[in-house]
Amino acid sequence: MQDPSLLRLVCFIVVFGSCALWEYRFPRKTLTQSKWFRWGNNFALVALNSFLLATLIPIAAFQAAVIAQESQWGLFNTLSLPKELSILICVLLLDCAIYLQHLVFHRVSWLWKLHRVHHADLDIDVTTGTRFHPIEMILSMLIKVSLVIALGVPVIAVVIFEIVLNASAMFNHSNAHLPLWIDKRLRKVIVTPDMHRVHHSVIVKETHSNFGFFLSVWDIWFKTYRAQPKLGHDNVQIGVPEIQDGKEQRLDLMLRQPFARFPTTKD
Numbered sequence: 001m002q003d004p005s006l007l008r009l010v011c012f013i014v015v016f017g018s019c020a021l022w023e024y025r026f027p028r029k030t031l032t033q034s035k036w037f038r039w040g041n042n043f044a045l046v047a048l049n050s051f052l053l054a055t056l057i058p059i060a061a062f063q064a065a066v067i068a069q070e071s072q073w074g075l076f077n078t079l080s081l082p083k084e085l086s087i088l089i090c091v092l093l094l095d096c097a098i099y100l101q102h103l104v105f106h107r108v109s110w111l112w113k114l115h116r117v118h119h120a121d122l123d124i125d126v127t128t129g130t131r132f133h134p135i136e137m138i139l140s141m142l143i144k145v146s147l148v149i150a151l152g153v154p155v156i157a158v159v160i161f162e163i164v165l166n167a168s169a170m171f172n173h174s175n176a177h178l179p180l181w182i183d184k185r186l187r188k189v190i191v192t193p194d195m196h197r198v199h200h201s202v203i204v205k206e207t208h209s210n211f212g213f214f215l216s217v218w219d220i221w222f223k224t225y226r227a228q229p230k231l232g233h234d235n236v237q238i239g240v241p242e243i244q245d246g247k248e249q250r251l252d253l254m255l256r257q258p259f260a261r262f263p264t265t266k267d
Contacts, residue, residue, distance in 0.1 A: 004062060004159045008166070015167040019126040023176040028193065028233060031123045031175065033246055042127040044251045049137045057141050064145040065158040074152020083154065090157040091164070092215075097147055098165065099218040101140065102211040113258040114139075119207065120243040120257060124200045129173035133258060168214040172196040191216050198229045202237045206230065 053060070059067070068074045076086050105115040117133040132140075148158060172191045187195045191212045199210040209226035212219045219225035229236040242262035247253065 004162075007159070008163060011163050012166055012170075015170050016126060019170045019174040019176065023125055023174045026177040028175050028177045028197070029123075029236075031125070032238075033122050033249065035123075035125075038121065038123060038125075038249055039127050041249050041251045041254065042121070042131045045132075045134075045254060046130045048251075049132065049134050052134050053137060053141055056138060057145075059145060060141065061144045061148050061158050061162060062155065064148045065153050065155040068149045068152050069155055072152075074148075074150055076154065077152035087154050087157040087160070090151060090153045091161050093151065094144075094147070094153065094157070094161045095165075095212075095214050096218055097143075098214075099212050099222075101143060102213065103224070105136070106208050106211070110258075111136075111139075116240055116243070117254050117257050119200060119240050120248060120254070121200075122239045122244065122246060122249065123175065124173055124197055124238050125175040126170050126173055128200070129169035129171075131254075133254070135258070164214055172213070187216050189216060190214060191219075194228075194233060197233060197236065197238075198226050200238050201229050201231075202239050202241050203230060204241075206236075207240070 068077060072078070076090060079086070081089075102115075105111040114133045114136040117136070118128070118131055121128045121131055147153075153161075168191065172193050173196060174193050176193055178186075178193055183192045183194050186192050191210070191214060195210055195216060198206050201207060206226060206229055209224050210219050211224055216225070231237070242264060243257065248257065
């Protein structure tokens with residue numbers, strides 16, 4: 001299979017454009033910060049992350065899957081399962097792994113300081129789904145590559161998963177109105193914007209809930225699901241309590257946030 005970078009880029013552009021248009025036409029919440037200031041800095045962080053990953057990580061998940069397949073490494077390269085079943089199971093396992101990784105990044109103090117950059121966005125919209133500190137991105141890629149090799153994930157499963165993961169991250173971070181009757185049905189299976197908005201609340205108990213990125217079933221099964229924010233979606237405050245200064249949305253300040261001292265607050 002050819003390198004899917006172009007396919008992933010096309011999917012990114014299509015999904016991003018669709019979500020951006022959706023939240024522009026049907027916004028869920030009124031933004032509190034300058035959209036263009038946030039978008040400019042969030043995209044600058046995306047560009048920096050892309051450069052660093054390409055420079056520092058010799059292989060990505062796709063290349064790792066190719067190597068594992070050619071070398072017959074990993075669990076699923078030793079099992080005689082139908083190809084379609086292996087693909088399905090591996091996509092589910094990878095999604096569960098992302099859920100667990102997300103949970104750990106909230107529970108371990110130094111990892112939370114990295115992940116907090118994502119949560120420190122004072123509004124939540126489609127660009128928030130792409131906003132992560134470079135060190136977190138590097139750690140996430142190393143975890144993903146290791147998991148792909150250990151499991152022997154089929155190449156096509158990696159491609160499917162990465163496209164779905166990126167698309168779902170943009171979808172569920174969108175500041176877009178989804179009719180409640182649709183949300184109620186969708187969230188039984190996948191993470192919706194309203195469900196994930198709870199996760200970006202400044203209220204600590206809400207921040208540490210709803211860890212799923214694509215499938216919502218992990219939160220439901222592992223008892224980390226929270227249906228609605230305490231103050232309702234119109235009044236929920238986005239971000240983290242200790243980083244409420246709008247200037248912290250600048251790229252240089254986002255990069256230093258994990259290493260900076262901020263006043264501690266109580267929920």
